[in-house]
Structure formats: structure tokens, C-alpha cells
Amino acid sequence: MAQRSTTMNLALDHWHIEVSSVCTLKCPRCTRSEVPETLLNRSLDLKFFQEQIGEDWIRKIRKISFCGDDGDPIYAKQFINIVAWIKNVNPTIELLIITNGSYKPTTWWYSLAQVLNEHDEIHWSLDGWDQESNSKYRVNCDWPSIITGIQTFVKHNTTTYTKIATIAFRFNEDHIEKIMDVALENNIDCWQLTKSTKFGSKYPDAYGSDDLLEPLNPELVASGHRFERVQYPLSTKTQPGSELKELFWQRAQALDASNEYPALCYIGNKGVFLKSTGEFYPCCWTALRYPHNAKWNELAETKFNLYNNTLDQILNDTWWTTEFKQFDNQECKTKCIKSKLLDQAHVTEW
Numbered sequence: 001m002a003q004r005s006t007t008m009n010l011a012l013d014h015w016h017i018e019v020s021s022v023c024t025l026k027c028p029r030c031t032r033s034e035v036p037e038t039l040l041n042r043s044l045d046l047k048f049f050q051e052q053i054g055e056d057w058i059r060k061i062r063k064i065s066f067c068g069d070d071g072d073p074i075y076a077k078q079f080i081n082i083v084a085w086i087k088n089v090n091p092t093i094e095l096l097i098i099t100n101g102s103y104k105p106t107t108w109w110y111s112l113a114q115v116l117n118e119h120d121e122i123h124w125s126l127d128g129w130d131q132e133s134n135s136k137y138r139v140n141c142d143w144p145s146i147i148t149g150i151q152t153f154v155k156h157n158t159t160t161y162t163k164i165a166t167i168a169f170r171f172n173e174d175h176i177e178k179i180m181d182v183a184l185e186n187n188i189d190c191w192q193l194t195k196s197t198k199f200g201s202k203y204p205d206a207y208g209s210d211d212l213l214e215p216l217n218p219e220l221v222a223s224g225h226r227f228e229r230v231q232y233p234l235s236t237k238t239q240p241g242s243e244l245k246e247l248f249w250q251r252a253q254a255l256d257a258s259n260e261y262p263a264l265c266y267i268g269n270k271g272v273f274l275k276s277t278g279e280f281y282p283c284c285w286t287a288l289r290y291p292h293n294a295k296w297n298e299l300a301e302t303k304f305n306l307y308n309n310t311l312d313q314i315l316n317d318t319w320w321t322t323e324f325k326q327f328d329n330q331e332c333k334t335k336c337i338k339s340k341l342l343d344q345a346h347v348t349e350w
Contacts, residue, residue, distance in 0.1 A: 011251065011266060011267055011268030013063065013244065013268050014268045014269065015273075016271035016272065016284050017273075018275050018284075019044050019073045020071045020074075020076035021040060021069075021070040021275075021276040022043060023072045023100075024100075024103055025139060029196075031289050032070050034290075039070060039289070044276055045076075046078045046085060049082055052307070054311075058090050058093070062093060063244055064096070067096070070276070072099050072100055076276075080115065083115050083116070087116070091119075092119050094119050094120060095119070096350065097116075098122075098125060099122070099124060102138075102140075103145050106148060110152055113153045114157075118159040118160065120160045123164070124146065124165070124188075125166075126179060127172055128171075128179065129182055130143060133172065136169070150186050150188070161190070161238075161239050162188045163191070164182065165192040165229075166179050166191070168215050173216065188235075189233065189234060189239070191234060192229055193230045195221055195227060197227055199211050224340070226334075226340075229349060244268075248267050252347035253341075256338070256341040263282075264335070264347065269350060270285075273287050274306070277307075278305050278306040279297075279300035279301060279306075281304070282324070292331075293329070304317075
């Protein structure tokens with residue numbers, strides 16, 4: 001059943017959880033590199049999931065996306081234990097894992113393969129086709145362990161949906177087929193091309209007017225202020241999540257016909273965000289450690305932190321029906337816009 005709080009309109013079917021802010025990479029457009037002075041390396045443990053979230057909520061939640069604003073989920077020390085516990089409590093929950101895939105041994109990938117099932121999905125974020133090319137953005141990656149991990153997982157798990165996801169950059173825009181070949185050679189179910197916004201043409205103050213990472217082909221840059229994705233299925237396997245996407249689409253159409261703010265957090269495709277520090281946000285964009293999110297960061301550090309308050313106390317706080325509804329944050333103004341509510345990809349994809 002679709003879940004909503006009793007005092008606010010946030011969709012609570014889908015949770016985006018940064019289980020770890022730790023990462024081995026130094027990607028130049030990641031907040032780890034852009035705002036290093038406020039970075040905290042933290043990980044959520046199994047006890048946090050069992051006590052701060054609890055079995056009742058895990059049974060209600062329909063999807064969890066494990067991906068960090070700052071980190072990579074596979075570097076949480078108890079990640080496999082957390083996944084195994086969640087799948088034991090709710091075997092049909094949809095888990096999405098997004099990772100760069102570096103430095104984990106074969107035994108780790110074998111263990112992960114044993115606990116995921118046909119309701120789950122895993123993405124390897126690869127922007128190159130070998131160590132040299134992938135390192136141009138995924139600085140400090142380890143190509144041999146990435147490929148070994150992919151091959152081990154695919155060998156020991158034939159039901160979970162697998163994807164290689166690529167951001168278009170200047171260095172790879174003329175070599176896209178080489179990355180797709182990596183996906184095909186390793187029996188991956190889908191290859192995804194992501195058109196990013198984090199380029200000089202969108203944010204000249206941040207990245208300059210001559211951004212060497214930005215593709216020369218403008219069609220490989222997102223048209224608005226939210227990234228765009230193109231999917232290329234490579235197998236006949238069914239991607240999980242179609243029922244939830246239909247629910248998101250219905251909510252988007254209802255929201256378009258209403259006088260409510262066109263917030264994606266009312267729809268659910270982005271998911272409410274839980275940070276590795278225990279902080280709760282309406283989405284991952286409001287949690288980014290940029291100066292324009294200072295008010296949100298301060299609020300989440302104190303009032304909306306699961307180490308300080310229970311989940312029910314946070315969700316039922318009257319703030320959500322008062323100040324929150326101003327939607328005066330830069331992220332809300334640029335990413336949640338009325339004209340995009342009937343764009344089905346915008347309101348159903350993660």
C-alpha cells in the first residue's frame with residue numbers, strides 16, 4: 001500500500017539511503033571534491049536500520065535506493081548484513097544499488113549475489129572502457145576489481161537486473177560504443193547514458209565557460225537543471241519496479257491537476273533521503289553540502305536527525321505543513337517545475 005505521513009504529503013514508498021559517505025574515488029564533480037571542508041566520513045550500521053528505522057517500516061517501504069551524495073554504499077562495513085536483514089524482513093522490497101565497483105574482493109561480490117533477488121537492481125557507474133579512460137573522471141578507480149566484481153556477481157546471480165551507467169563527457173563522447181561493448185561482453189542487462197547538468201554551460205560560475213569535461217555535442221548535456229537518462233536494454237530480462245512507476249505517474253498527473261507545488265517528493269520517484277549521519281531530507285538534492293542548502297543542512301543535523309528523534313517524531317513534525325511548503329530552496333525552484341509534471345521520464349525515473 002502506498003505510504004504517506006499523516007501530517008505531510010511526502011511520498012514514503014521510496015527511500016534513498018546514503019548508507020556510507022565513504023568512497024575510494026575522487027570524482028571532480030562530486031561534493032567530496034567540491035566541498036571537502038564539510039565532508040564527514042560516516043556509515044550506517046545494521047543496528048541503525050533495526051532500531052532507528054525498524055521492521056515495521058521496512059515492511060511498508062517498497063523501494064530503497066542505496067547511493068550516496070558523498071559516498072558509495074559498498075564501502076559501508078556492514079552493507080551485506082544490512083541488505084540481508086532487509087531482504088529477510090521484506091523479500092519483495094526493491095533494492096537499487098549504485099556503485100563504482102572498485103576494490104572489493106571476489107568473495108564480497110559472491111556474498112552480495114546470494115542475498116539479492118529478482119526484485120533488485122544494481123548499477124555499475126563506468127564512464128570509460130579501461131583503467132586509463134575510466135580514471136579520467138572516476139579518479140582512483142580500479143578497473144580489474146570492477147570487472148572481476150561484475151563477472152562474479154553475474155555468474156552467481158542470474159535474477160537481479162544489472163546495468164552499466166555512463167555519464168557523457170568530452171573524453172568519452174566519441175567512444176560510447178566501447179563502453180556499451182563492456183556491458184555486452186559481461187552479460188549486463190542494460191546500458192544507460194546519463195546526460196549531466198554539472199557543466200560550464202549550466203553553471204559557468206562553478207565550472208567556467210571552457211569546461212573541458214563538458215561534451216562538445218550539446219545533445220549530450222541535459223536540457224534543463226536535472227540530469228536526463230537514456231536506457232538501452234541489452235537482454236530480455238524485465239526491469240523491476242513497473243508497478244511503482246505507474247503509481248508515480250498517477251501521482252504526477254494528479255499533482256498537475258492540483259494547486260499544490262509540483263514537488264517530486266510528493267510523487268516519490270526521487271525518494272526521501274536518509275544521510276549517512278542519520279539526517280532525514282525530502283530528497284538528496286536538498287542534502288548536498290553546497291552553501292545554498294545551509295538552512296536544510298542545519299535543520300537536518302538537529303531537528304530531523306534519527307539519532308536525536310524518532311522517525312515518527314520527524315515525519316509528524318508540523319514544520320512539514322508550514323515552512324516546508326514555501327519551497328524556497330534553489331533545488332526546489334530549479335528541479336521541481338510545473339512544466340515537467342507530464343514528462344513521464346522526469347516523474348517516474350529515479
